Amino acid sequence: MFKSELEKVKEHTEDFIKIEPPESFESFKIMELFTAQMPEIELKFLLKKVLENKKPFERFKHPIETSSFREAWFEFQQNELEKIVAKKLEHGIKIKLNRI
Incomplete structure (x- = not known):
């Protein structure tokens, strides 16, 4: 289904930054942060x-x-995941620029 797109990616791997799924400690931290800001006492x-x-x-x-x-x-989870991705992208771009 995505054969042509995958071929393009393979041809230009240096143009991409691979983002791995969050580590379990990162996911756990998101749950902790959400819980900490809960206004509902019983659920919190x-x-x-x-x-x-x-x-x-x-x-x-x-x-x-x-x-x-x-x-x-x-x-909340989506926002936190976006922050993690933004940090990883920023870090990946810095690494890439240092190689140039």
């Missing part, structure tokens, strides 16, 4: 407990999905 307390226990990634999802903060979580 529950999420803090989830983050302190085993399998926080698994257990964080359910309370969010069943709350009125579901959309706020997705928006």
Whole structure:
């Protein structure tokens, strides 16, 4: 489906900066930041407990999905991921410029 696009990428790899998915510590930090800014005391307390226990990634999802903060979580997460990508791009561009 994307054969021609992939060929172009292969031909010009030096023009691209590969962005890997966030490390687990970065994803965990996003969950911590979201929890810290929660205005809803009961949910905030529950999420803090989830983050302190085993399998926080698994257990964080359910309370969010069943709350009125579901959309706020997705928006917050998206914004934080964009910040991470921006930092990685900035770093990648600096590295690239230093090679020139």
